[in-house]
Amino acid sequence: MAIDLRSDTVTLPSPRMREAMARAEVGDDVFGEDPTVNALEALVAERTGKEAAVFVASGTMGNLSSLLAHAQRGQEVILGDESHIYHYEAGGASALGGLVFHPVATRADGVMPVEGIAAALRPSADWLAPPGVICVENTHNRCSGAVMAPEYIAAAGELARAHGLPVHLDGARLFNASVALGLPLTAWTDHVTSVQVCLSKGLAAPVGSVVAGPRAFVARARRARKMLGGGMRQAGVLAAAGLVALEDMVERLAEDHEHARLLADGLTRLPGVVLDAARVATNIVVFGLAAGLDSAAFVEALGREGVRIIDLGRGRLRAVTHYGITADDCRTALAACERTLARMTTGTPAA
Numbered sequence: 001m002a003i004d005l006r007s008d009t010v011t012l013p014s015p016r017m018r019e020a021m022a023r024a025e026v027g028d029d030v031f032g033e034d035p036t037v038n039a040l041e042a043l044v045a046e047r048t049g050k051e052a053a054v055f056v057a058s059g060t061m062g063n064l065s066s067l068l069a070h071a072q073r074g075q076e077v078i079l080g081d082e083s084h085i086y087h088y089e090a091g092g093a094s095a096l097g098g099l100v101f102h103p104v105a106t107r108a109d110g111v112m113p114v115e116g117i118a119a120a121l122r123p124s125a126d127w128l129a130p131p132g133v134i135c136v137e138n139t140h141n142r143c144s145g146a147v148m149a150p151e152y153i154a155a156a157g158e159l160a161r162a163h164g165l166p167v168h169l170d171g172a173r174l175f176n177a178s179v180a181l182g183l184p185l186t187a188w189t190d191h192v193t194s195v196q197v198c199l200s201k202g203l204a205a206p207v208g209s210v211v212a213g214p215r216a217f218v219a220r221a222r223r224a225r226k227m228l229g230g231g232m233r234q235a236g237v238l239a240a241a242g243l244v245a246l247e248d249m250v251e252r253l254a255e256d257h258e259h260a261r262l263l264a265d266g267l268t269r270l271p272g273v274v275l276d277a278a279r280v281a282t283n284i285v286v287f288g289l290a291a292g293l294d295s296a297a298f299v300e301a302l303g304r305e306g307v308r309i310i311d312l313g314r315g316r317l318r319a320v321t322h323y324g325i326t327a328d329d330c331r332t333a334l335a336a337c338e339r340t341l342a343r344m345t346t347g348t349p350a351a
């Protein structure tokens with residue numbers, strides 16, 4: 001079987017999740033009558049220290065519902081130029097919400113400096129699109145799963161408050177940050193208005209994310225979710241897996257982080273790999289290849305060796321550890337990388 005390091009989204013539900021899904025008590029969630037969805041929403045609201053929460057189909061829907069709930073057509077979304085919302089969410093906030101993306105330069109460690117955010121906040125003028133919301137991401141996907149320091153999020157929150165703006169945290173992998181630093185989610189969520197957390201990444205639930213924030217905001221996000229077609233009726237079968245994910249899978253993320261470190265340390269030792277292993281703090285390893293080595297050809301050749309990774313573009317490759325990956329898988333993957341690179345540098349065809 002292939003060693004699939006493309007993403008932690010490929011994780012499969014655990015046997016306990018399957019059981020909970022089969023047994024879940026359900027009702028019509030659009031009427032607010034699904035007890036399992038309600039339990040999941042209450043639990044995430046509590047863990048994030050927010051008044052309320054709403055279960056959504058995906059991280060993308062969570063972010064989009066949040067942006068629609070925070071900002072009006074013609075307003076700007078201030079966000080990192082390496083952020084997931086900017087790169088990988090099909091421009092939904094613009095296409096469906098009439099919002100304008102204002103990307104801010106992001107450092108290699110995932111931080112979009114507070115001065116950069118401040119400079120992006122346009123003054124009031126008839127000819128300028130006003131800011132509507134500031135977005136931050138933690139952990140940072142395209143920046144090697146970097147963990148944002150709570151102090152940084154606090155500084156961004158302070159700036160936003162001074163300008164009367166909300167902050168939305170794309171916390172698709174906030175649990176990874178929490179496990180990496182040994183801090184509760186509230187270390188970050190206390191400083192933002194709203195947060196989206198994914199259950200279907202490292203936590204291995206099959207489907208779903210939860211958006212949390214102030215009650216009035218969550219009511220607007222719930223309405224946006226409905227507008228986007230995300231009112232899911234007996235969604236308790238999905239929420240049940242999410243509840244198990246929160247119980248069984250959070251502490252386990254530490255293993256994924258160890259495995260990512262194993263991969264990163266091994267990769268740095270390979271000639272032809274460009275990687276700052278010190279950057280790897282969670283379950284994502286982003287690396288490049290030395291000049292002259294073709295990234296796309298490497299991904300393809302590695303795939304033929306039974307190891308799957310993805311190409312993020314601009315010469316960046318990504319490997320992600322997760323529930324389905326063991327330390328031995330990482331060693332096997334490293335050996336495959338070594339063979340593939342050796343062939344590429346000597347121009348030897350695969351046996």
Ligand code: TLP
Nearest residue numbers: 007009058059060061084088141170172
């Ligand atoms: N990211 C996926 C792909 O879309 C790239 C992945 O494999 O990492 N925020 C962040 C930071 C994410 O990494 C993702 C998923 C999302 C939002 C969107 O979540 P989904 O895929 O559930 O819509």
